Amino acid sequence: MLTEFLQQLVNGLSLGAIYALIALGYTMVYGVLRFINFAHSDVFMVGAFAGLYLAPLAPAGSILGGLVVVGGAMLASALLGVAIERLAYRPLRQAPTLNVLITAIGVSCLLQSAGQLVFGAAPRSFPVIFPARALSVGGLDFSSNQVVVLVFAAILVIGLRLIVFHTRMGAALRAVSQNPRAARLMGIDNDVVIRFTFALGSALAGAGGVLYAVNYPTIDPLMGVLPGLKAFVAAILGGIGSIPGAALGGLLLGLVETFVGGSQYSTYKDAIAFALLILFLLFRPAGLLGKARIEKV
Amino acid sequence: MPPMPKAHLGFLLALVLGGVLSGLSDRIDPYHLDVLIGVGINIVLAVSLNLIAGHTGQFSLGHAGFMAIGAYATAAVTIFLGPHLIGDTAAPGGLAENTLFGSALLIGGLAAALAGLLVGIPSLRLRGDYLALVTLGFGEIIRVLLQNFEPLGGALGLNGIPAYTTVFWVVAAGAATVFTVGCLVRSNYGLGFLAVRDDEIAASAAGLDPARYKVVAFTVGAFFAGIAGGLFGHFKMTITPSGFDFSRSIEIVVMVILGGLGNTVGVILAAVLLTLLPEFLRPVAEYRLVLYSLLLIGLMLARPQGLFTFRTHRAVPRA
Amino acid sequence: MSTPLLQLSQATVRFGGLTAVDALDLTLGQRELVGLIGPNGAGKTTAFNLITGLYAPASGSVAFAGRPLAGLSPHRIVAAGIARTFQNIRLFGSLSVLDHVRVAGNLHRAAAPWQALIRLRAFRESEAAVTRRAEELLALFNLERFRNTPARSLPYGEQRRLEIVRALATRPRLLLLDEPAAGLNPQEKIELVALIQRVHREFDLTILLVEHSMKVVMGVCQRIAVLDHGKKIAEGPPDAIRRDPAVIEAYLGPDHATALFHH
Numbered sequence: 001m002l003t004e005f006l007q008q009l010v011n012g013l014s015l016g017a018i019y020a021l022i023a024l025g026y027t028m029v030y031g032v033l034r035f036i037n038f039a040h041s042d043v044f045m046v047g048a049f050a051g052l053y054l055a056p057l058a059p060a061g062s063i064l065g066g067l068v069v070v071g072g073a074m075l076a077s078a079l080l081g082v083a084i085e086r087l088a089y090r091p092l093r094q095a096p097t098l099n100v101l102i103t104a105i106g107v108s109c110l111l112q113s114a115g116q117l118v119f120g121a122a123p124r125s126f127p128v129i130f131p132a133r134a135l136s137v138g139g140l141d142f143s144s145n146q147v148v149v150l151v152f153a154a155i156l157v158i159g160l161r162l163i164v165f166h167t168r169m170g171a172a173l174r175a176v177s178q179n180p181r182a183a184r185l186m187g188i189d190n191d192v193v194i195r196f197t198f199a200l201g202s203a204l205a206g207a208g209g210v211l212y213a214v215n216y217p218t219i220d221p222l223m224g225v226l227p228g229l230k231a232f233v234a235a236i237l238g239g240i241g242s243i244p245g246a247a248l249g250g251l252l253l254g255l256v257e258t259f260v261g262g263s264q265y266s267t268y269k270d271a272i273a274f275a276l277l278i279l280f281l282l283f284r285p286a287g288l289l290g291k292a293r294i295e296k297v
Numbered sequence: 298m299p300p301m302p303k304a305h306l307g308f309l310l311a312l313v314l315g316g317v318l319s320g321l322s323d324r325i326d327p328y329h330l331d332v333l334i335g336v337g338i339n340i341v342l343a344v345s346l347n348l349i350a351g352h353t354g355q356f357s358l359g360h361a362g363f364m365a366i367g368a369y370a371t372a373a374v375t376i377f378l379g380p381h382l383i384g385d386t387a388a389p390g391g392l393a394e395n396t397l398f399g400s401a402l403l404i405g406g407l408a409a410a411l412a413g414l415l416v417g418i419p420s421l422r423l424r425g426d427y428l429a430l431v432t433l434g435f436g437e438i439i440r441v442l443l444q445n446f447e448p449l450g451g452a453l454g455l456n457g458i459p460a461y462t463t464v465f466w467v468v469a470a471g472a473a474t475v476f477t478v479g480c481l482v483r484s485n486y487g488l489g490f491l492a493v494r495d496d497e498i499a500a501s502a503a504g505l506d507p508a509r510y511k512v513v514a515f516t517v518g519a520f521f522a523g524i525a526g527g528l529f530g531h532f533k534m535t536i537t538p539s540g541f542d543f544s545r546s547i548e549i550v551v552m553v554i555l556g557g558l559g560n561t562v563g564v565i566l567a568a569v570l571l572t573l574l575p576e577f578l579r580p581v582a583e584y585r586l587v588l589y590s591l592l593l594i595g596l597m598l599a600r601p602q603g604l605f606t607f608r609t610h611r612a613v614p615r616a
Numbered sequence: 617m618s619t620p621l622l623q624l625s626q627a628t629v630r631f632g633g634l635t636a637v638d639a640l641d642l643t644l645g646q647r648e649l650v651g652l653i654g655p656n657g658a659g660k661t662t663a664f665n666l667i668t669g670l671y672a673p674a675s676g677s678v679a680f681a682g683r684p685l686a687g688l689s690p691h692r693i694v695a696a697g698i699a700r701t702f703q704n705i706r707l708f709g710s711l712s713v714l715d716h717v718r719v720a721g722n723l724h725r726a727a728a729p730w731q732a733l734i735r736l737r738a739f740r741e742s743e744a745a746v747t748r749r750a751e752e753l754l755a756l757f758n759l760e761r762f763r764n765t766p767a768r769s770l771p772y773g774e775q776r777r778l779e780i781v782r783a784l785a786t787r788p789r790l791l792l793l794d795e796p797a798a799g800l801n802p803q804e805k806i807e808l809v810a811l812i813q814r815v816h817r818e819f820d821l822t823i824l825l826v827e828h829s830m831k832v833v834m835g836v837c838q839r840i841a842v843l844d845h846g847k848k849i850a851e852g853p854p855d856a857i858r859r860d861p862a863v864i865e866a867y868l869g870p871d872h873a874t875a876l877f878h879h
Binding site (some may be wrong): 092100113273275281293 | 429593
């Protein structure tokens with residue numbers, strides 16, 4: 001009983017860690033631009049495919065090889081994120097939020113359909129990139145890949161925190177997300193900060209894509225849709241705009257889903273995130289760690 | 298304001314036209330008939346979403362969810378109750394069958410309207426992209442619930458739905474949708490939908506209840522989406538939960554955006570265009586979705602008021 | 617004196633740690649024309665938002681014609697008889713001038729949505745009556761030539777006037793005007809004073825006026841209340857307010873005894 005619980009806990013945390021990585025990108029972009037970047041989930045997908053194409057170039061089954069693949073996927077995703085921002089969102093900086101949202105949905109559909117043309121619609125199996133071993137500790141069975149996911153996610157979240165709180169760019173990012181107008185008056189170039197935000201968030205999603213593929217070893221161009229939506233829910237749960245909130249929300253959602261998935265209600269697993277979303281938005285729109293806003297009239 | 302009889306006359310003319318087309322349907326090429334029915338169903342979907350998203354400004358990504366509820370409820374009535382009500386010997390296309398179908402559509406519409414009422418309530422507290430997400434979540438929840446509901450076929454869906462959908466029913470539903478939305482929006486009462494979209498605070502300062510308008514828009518819009526679902530099921534003769542997923546909702550959203558939010562005529566044109574386009578694009582079918590998404594992005598960048606809106610007022614409200 | 621039309625008792629509004637309106641007492645009798653003034657950030661607009669139900673009081677109460685307004689949503693407060701305009705004009709971007717007045721004129725009429733479909737005789741007649749009254753109101757305020765113009769493309773002064781007409785279309789007993797003279801040129805301000813006086817006279821109304829232009833406030837108000845930092849620091853007839861040392865200090869800081877209200 002306890003073993004089973006601990007087992008699910010490990011599984012839940014490693015799924016949650018991936019939600020957390022994606023959720024960070026949503027929350028950061030929402031912080032600076034106040035809109036839901038629907039295309040973020042497809043950046044995650046492109047990250048996984050970048051990993052797929054990079055894998056043969058790196059030594060298989062080694063830590064170093066794995067690092068190279070994840071790093072390459074992060075770079076590719078960051079470039080894609082910056083390109084999306086430049087081409088699709090920047091021209092709409094002054095447009096109503098709804099127009100930006102619709103554009104984001106368009107970009108998301110474009111990445112999915114273009115992905116189906118370029119990568120093929122059929123699921124592809126993902127190669128082994130990290131050393132893969134089945135581990136067994138005290139009756140708990142897990143794979144080394146789950147450990148890799150957790151370690152990577154922890155390092156990336158800590159790294160992000162360092163960047164946001166201990167660099168000039170991080171300070172600028174926080175300034176823009178608190179008050180873009182005032183930040184501009186203080187000599188901060190909002191466009192640079194926004195580009196940086198997209199690069200950072202997209203890189204995290206790209207890492208998430210590869211780590212997801214490592215654990216669930218087939219990938220396809222629509223793979224981002226559900227994890228992406230759920231990660232957004234995680235961001236809301238944690239309090240949109242809050243970085244620790246996104247990490248917390250991701251872990252929580254991963255745990256809840258895994259435990260429900262292991263119960264007799266497993267087929268309802270995909271509905272949980274949305275039920276939570278609706279409940280939170282209605283009763284605690286600021287999320288667990290977010291702050292409520294007052295509307296000015 | 299247009300005089301009353303004109304709208305009613307148009308509605309009646311459409312019914313007559315539907316009857317005539319239905320009577321001639323033996324002489325129309327079956328392929329053309331299918332396309333015609335597809336166009337009609339999409340018009341119902343797009344015009345009803347336009348009431349919610351266009352006129353009232355409540356951006357909804359869950360229209361396929363309402364459609365699913367209508368499709369399943371209507372099919373449940375005709376499959377499970379139909380044989381008891383009209384027997385197996387009813388003449389195909391006869392009065393008994395059409396009465397059954399008409400009542401089933403009504404039930405499907407009402408079931409969807411009830412769901413619309415439920416979804417409309419969150420819209421009282423949310424706006425813009427948060428609302429869009431809740432409606433999206435609602436659509437996905439409907440899909441998961443249907444996948445788990447074995448009496449209605451579960452994930453495999455419902456098969457063997459009788460082919461009751463005729464040109465007449467489609468034209469009648471299209472006319473009823475356009476008539477209802479048109480009459481609502483053009484009345485003094487209905488100006489409130491636009492006012493609520495433009496500025497909720499100013500609307501309440503003018504004595505309008507924004508909550509009520511939003512719930513009415515969601516309920517009426519969902520009702521017609523449910524009817525469209527019923528027509529769709531009895532046209533394709535088989536429905537699956539995954540047929541009403543997020544991408545189906547997006548398809549309807551694209552029609553509304555392309556036509557111009559709040560522009561009924563434009564939205565009808567867009568529904569026609571986007572239903573016919575894939576037929577012409579068959580040779581390059583795999584590029585269809587790429588084209589759609591580029592169209593959507595291009596429109597937002599270059600012509601956010603839609604292809605068919607020529608007045609210069611702000612087409613999309615500030616969220 | 618009979619029941620006051622509007623009574624704020626110890627009404628307080630807080631945003632987090634900031635007290636925007638602090639224990640405000642304000643009483644308006646029937647057909648009074650009262651000014652509410654004070655430096656920027658004194659809490660005037662917040663007081664309006666409190667009266668119209670956009671904000672809820674942290675403590676204290678607001679009563680209209682003896683009836684407490686607590687918990688009423690903004691549109692119900694309009695239905696009860698309080699209408700307002702906004703400091704930053706809030707018109708409907710896609711409605712014509714006439715439609716602004718029609719939509720507001722719909723208020724005191726029981727038309728359910730389904731009646732718009734069946735269009736019985738009674739419905740059509742009430743539609744026509746609303747439209748007719750909207751046209752009368754436009755004519756009364758010299759806006760009829762803009763009847764079909766989108767409200768956004770009206771000249772600025774006319775936009776302000778249209779907001780007042782829209783408020784009047786709801787048949788209020790109390791009209792709250794939030795800086796109606798903001799952005800008007802001197803000639804337009806003179807016309808506005810005449811307009812406010814006319815509305816006050818012909819529509820049998822009580823008016824509460826927030827305004828920065830002292831010329832306008834002193835010109836039309838019978839009584840003036842002064843807010844500073846959310847508190848009421850003075851109240852009285854215009855002449856007394858003009859000379860009140862606390863008011864002068866609030867506007868100019870200490871050590872300024874200049875007669876400030878003469879520009």
